[in-house]
Structure formats: structure tokens, C-alpha cells
Amino acid sequence: MHIVMLAGECVPYAKVGGLADVLGSLPHELEALGYSVSLIIPRYRSIDLARFGFEPLVGFSSKTFDVHRAILPGSNAQVFLIGNDAFFGRRGIYTDPVTGWDFPDQADRWIFFQRSAMEFVAAVLPQVDILHCNDHQTGLVPAYHQRFYRGHSTLARTGTVFTIHNMGYQGVFPADTMARTGFNTAEFFPLSPFEFYGMLNFMKVGVVFSDAVTTVSETYALEIQQSAEFGYGLEGVVRSRMEPPIGILNGIDYATWNPANDPLLPARYSQDDLEGKRKNKQAVLREFGLDESRIDRPLLAMISRIDVQKGVDLLIGVLPGLLSQDVTFVMLGAGNKEIESQIETILSGYPRKAALKLGYDDRLAHLIEAGADIFLMPSKYEPCGLNQMYSMRYGTVPVVRATGGLSDTVQEFDPNTGRGTGFRFGPYDPLHFRNAINRALRYWGDPRSWRRIISNGMESDFSWARSARRYVELYESVRSRYEA
Numbered sequence: 001m002h003i004v005m006l007a008g009e010c011v012p013y014a015k016v017g018g019l020a021d022v023l024g025s026l027p028h029e030l031e032a033l034g035y036s037v038s039l040i041i042p043r044y045r046s047i048d049l050a051r052f053g054f055e056p057l058v059g060f061s062s063k064t065f066d067v068h069r070a071i072l073p074g075s076n077a078q079v080f081l082i083g084n085d086a087f088f089g090r091r092g093i094y095t096d097p098v099t100g101w102d103f104p105d106q107a108d109r110w111i112f113f114q115r116s117a118m119e120f121v122a123a124v125l126p127q128v129d130i131l132h133c134n135d136h137q138t139g140l141v142p143a144y145h146q147r148f149y150r151g152h153s154t155l156a157r158t159g160t161v162f163t164i165h166n167m168g169y170q171g172v173f174p175a176d177t178m179a180r181t182g183f184n185t186a187e188f189f190p191l192s193p194f195e196f197y198g199m200l201n202f203m204k205v206g207v208v209f210s211d212a213v214t215t216v217s218e219t220y221a222l223e224i225q226q227s228a229e230f231g232y233g234l235e236g237v238v239r240s241r242m243e244p245p246i247g248i249l250n251g252i253d254y255a256t257w258n259p260a261n262d263p264l265l266p267a268r269y270s271q272d273d274l275e276g277k278r279k280n281k282q283a284v285l286r287e288f289g290l291d292e293s294r295i296d297r298p299l300l301a302m303i304s305r306i307d308v309q310k311g312v313d314l315l316i317g318v319l320p321g322l323l324s325q326d327v328t329f330v331m332l333g334a335g336n337k338e339i340e341s342q343i344e345t346i347l348s349g350y351p352r353k354a355a356l357k358l359g360y361d362d363r364l365a366h367l368i369e370a371g372a373d374i375f376l377m378p379s380k381y382e383p384c385g386l387n388q389m390y391s392m393r394y395g396t397v398p399v400v401r402a403t404g405g406l407s408d409t410v411q412e413f414d415p416n417t418g419r420g421t422g423f424r425f426g427p428y429d430p431l432h433f434r435n436a437i438n439r440a441l442r443y444w445g446d447p448r449s450w451r452r453i454i455s456n457g458m459e460s461d462f463s464w465a466r467s468a469r470r471y472v473e474l475y476e477s478v479r480s481r482y483e484a
């Protein structure tokens with residue numbers, strides 16, 4: 001079976017969020033199960049073509065876009081970059097790094113990418129069994145396939161899968177955008193697959209036209225059907241599908257995220273020998289310019305996009321009181337400029353025990369996961385989340401809001417049974433968040449219980465192997481509908 005995955009990002013080439021990690025990891029596991037995988041993303045200005053071995057694709061030409069090809073590191077999967085400098089030859093992937101806002105031509109960028117990708121797939125790739133689309137940046141592809149490419153020889157028996165990684169970003173654009181998609185504008189009318197409160201909604205198109213819809217955790221698959229809080233207005237559309245969305249939890253790459261051999265750490269360690277974790281903690285304190293004598297006090301950390309979705313308003317609500325205690329706090333992330341400023345103002349009152357580094361640094365992210373004692377994820381909603389899984393893998397205890405993938409992966413510690421991997425809270429308010437942190441701090445002061453929690457987390461299996469098998473089952477089910 002040949003799977004073609006389309007998305008806006010993929011590690012190691014371009015990364016904004018967890019979607020990139022999924023696209024960079026899942027193909028390895030699918031190949032191990034005997035499947036062929038091709039990946040298609042835009043050719044962003046930031047991608048170093050020479051470093052990753054990309055070369056122009058020979059034998060294919062287009063007047064509007066170019067194609068470069070390479071092999072995904074550690075696999076046989078082909079990666080194709082769709083290039084057009086007018087749309088993707090700028091700094092930034094989804095947003096303008098100067099303003100922090102979407103590019104004004106965002107709709108046209110993604111229409112161009114999707115139409116070009118489909119033209120390329122039809123012209124060059126061999127028989128395609130599944131088009132696996134991811135988030136609104138590829139939401140039009142299932143409709144393009146159904147409307148324009150179903151009659152093509154290599155796409156006649158192709159099924160489509162659409163994965164929702166984050167319902168909060170739907171690709172909603174003015175109604176006149178419809179005229180530039182290539183679809184018949186007569187199809188844009190109230191309650192049609194394209195119309196959403198008078199606007200064109202790319203994600204709605206993907207949900208309606210795909211053969212199967214998935215989300216990245218079982219709980220999130222339920223949440224997006226239940227209320228506007230999680231469905232952002234599409235909950236009714238999701239419920240109206242004959243087949244409900246399937247929740248398949250994202251995994252993590254155990255080859256990349258392994259404290260026993262992580263090349264980005266100053267000290268390696270394992271569940272049986274945690275001494276290296278203490279050395280990494282000291283390195284974190286030094287990196288952030290904090291008082292290294294605080295190595296024997298609990299170190300709390302957060303790595304996050306600085307956005308309300310990630311619960312940073314709750315963080316702001318608890319930070320002053322939390323930092324009045326004998327704890328240390330570090331944060332790595334970037335996002336909303338106003339919220340960044342608020343956090344910096346609070347932390348400036350505690351110069352030797354708290355610090356924020358703006359931006360994203362993969363080496364530092366690994367170091368923080370390895371050196372922290374407690375990891376905070378108070379998300380307003382979290383489709384899957386990866387950092388809580390990284391944290392448990394690295395013996396760092398997560399404190400999370402019980403939503404989406406956080407609810408599916410972190411279990412509250414029960415001292416009576418010795419089971420549990422972290423601490424959870426439900427209602428979205430600072431008091432419940434602070435109470436969950438306090439529970440974690442209480443057990444941090446009990447070395448025996450704390451070691452038990454760490455071990456439980458490090459023993460958890462969040463590898464991609466199990467998730468890949470579920471995707472394969474879905475692919476086979478979808479393909480069977482088109483077998484001659």
C-alpha cells in the first residue's frame with residue numbers, strides 16, 4: 001500500500017507544533033509494517049536544501065511551482081517539497097514572525113499548495129492507496145480528489161483520511177475565497193460543505209469530503225463532538241458524519257527521546273540510575289542564569305507556545321504565589337507578545353529563581369525535560385500533547401489539566417496503590433491548577449513516593465508502534481471500499 005501524507009510541516013525540515021513530529025515519526029513505523037510512504041510539504045525559505053540532500057525532481061516541470069526530492073532520514077520514505085517563492089520564500093511558516101499574525105494571503109498560500117500537490121501527485125506518483133491529509137492546510141485535498149481527480153488512473157481507487165490535530169485552527173476565510181479554489185462557486189451556499197457562517201472553512205471541507213476522520217487522542221475525538229468549547233462551531237458537522245472521528249493517540253520517537261543515549265544532554269541516565277538527571281538539573285540552572293545552589297529545591301518547568309490555549313493565563317494567575325515558595329521555575333517558548341511581556345514582568349521579581357527564554361531551541365528543550373522535576377501543562381484544551389509524554393520518558397513528573405490527550409496519558413498518582421504518573425486537575429481555574437501543583441510538591445518531599453511516580457512514568461509505553469498499527473487498520477478499511 002502506498003500512503004501519501006500532506007501537511008504544512010514535518011521534522012526535521014519545518015516545525016511549529018506537534019504535527020511536525022507526527023509527520024517525521026509515523027512513516028518510520030508504517031514502513032516497518034510493510035507500507036510505502038511519501039510526504040509532501042511546502043518548500044519553505046528556512047529549509048536548508050543542501051543539508052537535507054534535496055535535489056530538483058528530474059523529469060517534472062510546472063510553470064507555477066518546482067519540486068525538490070529527498071529521503072526522510074532513517075527511512076525510505078520520499079519527501080517532496082512544493083516550491084513557489086511568492087508564497088513560501090519568506091520568513092515564517094504559518095505566521096509573520098515580525099507581527100505574530102497570519103500572513104494576509106494565507107488562504108491563497110494554502111490553496112496554491114494543495115492544488116499544486118494534487119497536480120504533482122496525479123502526474124508523477126505511482127498508484128496512491130491513501131491520501132492522508134493533516135489539518136486545515138490540506139483540508140481541500142479530499143474535495144479536490146473527489147471533484148477533479150477520481151477519474152485519474154492512479155487515483156481512481158484512492159481513499160482519503162483527514163486528521164484533525166487542532167480544531168482551534170480551521171482555516172476560515174472570506175466567502176470570495178471560494179472563487180480562487182477552483183470549485184464551482186454555486187456550491188457555496190448556507191449549510192453547504194464549503195460554507196461556515198458566511199465564510200469558507202477549509203477544515204469543514206476536509207471533515208465532510210474525507211472517507212475517514214481521525215483526531216490525535218480518544219478523549220479529543222469525543223470532546224470535539226460535544227460542545228463549541230472544543231468543536232469551535234464544527235461540532236455539529238463532526239456529529240453529522242455517518243462514521244464518527246476515530247481517536248488515535250500520537251506517539252513519540254523513542255530513538256530521539258531517550259535519556260539513556262540522548263546526545264543533547266550533558267549527562268545520560270536511566271530508570272535504574274537517575275544520577276545523570278541531577279547533573280542535567282544543574283545544567284538547566286546554569287543555562288538560565290539561576291542560583292545553582294537551588295539544585296536541592298524543586299525545579300518546575302514549562303515548554304510551550306505562549307498562547308491562551310496552552311493555559312498561560314492560569315500560569316500567570318499562580319506564578320506570583322508559587323514563586324513566593326521555595327521553588328525554581330524555567331520556561332521556554334514564544335507566541336503572544338503581550339502575554340510574553342506579562343510573564344517577563346512577573347519573573348523579573350525573582351531574578352535568581354525564575355527565568356524565561358523566548359523562542360524554541362531543541363537542545364534546550366531536551367535539557368529542560370531531563371533536568372526539571374515537575375512539568376506544567378495547564379492547557380485549556382490539548383488534542384494530544386507530546387511534552388507530557390517526553391516528560392514521563394525523562395523521569396519528570398507532569399502536572400496537567402485533564403483534557404484531550406493529557407487525560408488519556410497522565411494518571412493521577414494514588415499513594416494507596418502506588419499507581420499513577422502525575423497530577424491532574426479538571427476545572428479551568430487557577431485554584432485547581434495550584435492545588436494540583438501543591439500535590440506534586442508534597443510528594444516531591446517524599447523521596448520514596450516520588451521515585452515510584454518517576455518509575456511509573458518511565459515505564460509507560462508511548463511509542464509509535466501501537467498507534468501505527470491503528471492507522472494501518474484504518475487505511476486497510478478505507479482502501480477496501482475502493483477495491484475492484
